[in-house]
Amino acid sequence: MNLDLNDTQELLQQTVRDFLERELPFDRIRELERDGAWDQPLWKEVCRQGWLGLPFREEFGGAAGGLVDSGVLLEEFARRAAIVPALEALISGRVMQSRATAELASEWIPLILSGECVPVPALLEANDRFGDVKAQVREGRLRGEKSFVDYGQCATHHLVAARDAGELGLFLVDARTDRVECETLRNIGRTPQCSVVYSDAPVQRVSGEDGYLELVALGRSLSAVQCVGHMQQALDMTVEYAGVREQFGKRIGSFQAVRHHCANMFMRVSSARLLAFEALSGLDAGRLDPRQIAAAKAAASRAVPEVTMLAHQIHGGNGVIEENDLYFFTLRGKERSLAWGTAEECLAELAESVDARCEWL
């Protein structure tokens, strides 16, 4: 039991935070959003610094750390609204590390960590339901459609959920051929996303259903951390604003109603963060507990609109203009709250198994 970051994690947090504050002005994010682009120079730096490789084995060029380390990293990216496929590439690589053959893993993971290969998961189809997969692999070729593929048009490869002879599995597809066609989707978070049509695209098999389930677990836990990062930034901005904005001759943060809004925001962010890191810590300990992970994402997802809308309430008109940075976190937070399982979906999963004996204590 240790609820603090260890020295390495603390150093990582500080380094990444300082780096992003220095190198990533919010106007740069506005530019990328306008162009529908992703931050390629930042991605190069992420790979060069070895941040992507934190939870990978040393033989692949990783740092042999854990997912908690990656959580620290992703929270910082979320606090700065960085537009990079960190979650997507990271979890794709992790599933290769744990589920793919040794040959495949040693071929691909070093390429991912160096940034030459950027793989992103492509699981959902137009029906937006996990597990409901219609895409088919036949004789090493993939046919089907995917939707809600984050960073799909920026990626070199897609890690696609498809059925081969009825069995669900993950397949690696080169996304740069004319057999893969991406159509951009514009979402509330203003991050790259697309739907994809695969027309007999050649694949390499990565894993069976076990890999699919692990991918969802990873995506869910880490997207919970992203929600937390967005919320934390909204809270920080709000506290700062309430400390300088004056009305009735007083700083508005000194009014109890405003103070209590802030306290409520702080509590929601705190418990959501602890649950998210509890889920990551569980994965690091080799436990894949779907109920714990669903709880972490449900908590983070349901807190996002509460926290960010309170932030807006306290910011007033200043919070809605695009010159102000608050909208990044409101919009990006809402988008992340839907990704990898909405609050409703995750609560429904808990509800499904609610009478399973729960070991609380």
Place this chain on the structure above:
Amino acid sequence: MDFEWAPEYTDFRDELRGFIQQWRTPELIAEYAATHGGQGPRIREFHEAIAERGWMRMCWAKEVGGEGRNMLYQFIFVEEMEYWGMPYGNLTFTSIAPSIATFGTEQQKRHYLPGIYRGEFVFAIGYSEPNAGTDLAALRTRAERDGDEWVINGQKIWTSLADVSTHIWLAVRTDPDAPRHAGISIIVVPTDTPGVTIRPLYTMYGGHTNETFYDDVRVPVENVVGGVNAGWGVIMHALNHERVGLAATGGLARIYDQLLEYLREERPDRLADPVVRGRLAELELDLREHRMLALQNAWIISKGGTPIVEASMAKVSGTELRTRIANVAMDLLGRSGALSAESGDRAPFEGRAEFNFRLSPIFRFGGGTNEIQRDIIGFAGLGLPR
């Protein structure tokens, strides 16, 4: 970061559960209910058994007779005791003992702490007065020095357990001329001291709390804890620890588990309803969130820190959750949710949901109102302006 419990903790929890199963007899539970958290022969016997195993003082420093064990052991201890509804000393144990250990003189530590861990001493807390509630520093009960004694006059309210206590942990004004926070002291008053009058105030949750009156009550000068006029800091410290106890997850998890078990056994039709399951899932999530805040609080204490903001967060979250769980449980039970324990077997799980609905308001305003806790979170946690 690592949320996994090491084997020494899980072993301790298993040991505790085995022990509790052995001691959790209907007679003990009945005695606990009848005395409303007070004392009785079976409770005393249970306390002795706990004391024998060293559990009451395992987390105290070695200098005061403890084992200096990590505070997470106490967190586990309180969780399990609360979960199974066992009498373990409650605020005397979670709030008064650590305050005496921190602020008491050597002689006070030697006198009070062994009595507490053996379960012989039960403290009632005398902070509030009719006109000093949330604004505690407005308290007027005064103690005047007369030779080597304090002479105490005044009135306290919500002095719960005073009638079954051995001591009252009394906040008094010792310097009427000082700024109001700087003229307060904590004095330990043996409950049987002449001049102490206890009047019960019956409550809507059954049992009673008390008003207590102090008419020329004389106690030795050495009964001051933490120094004359230095009581405010002692009170704040004790309240912080009180909040740790108020925030315990065990009792809440127990109501939830009993609700689930009842629905499974007696009303499978309701448990099959997706709406019911959805509401249960939300409660489970609330519990998981709250437990994290409670754990965070214990974690800070376990590394030797004093949680202030974390204690307030856990207090707010746990106390509001108690209301929510009791309320939702009653809703899901329907009309039988309103049946009290007096209805016998007709009341679902001994009417615990109904009882907790009646009980739950006190936790939200007690131990410092949740509004004050949110102020603390805002000031101390976020640095918001005054």
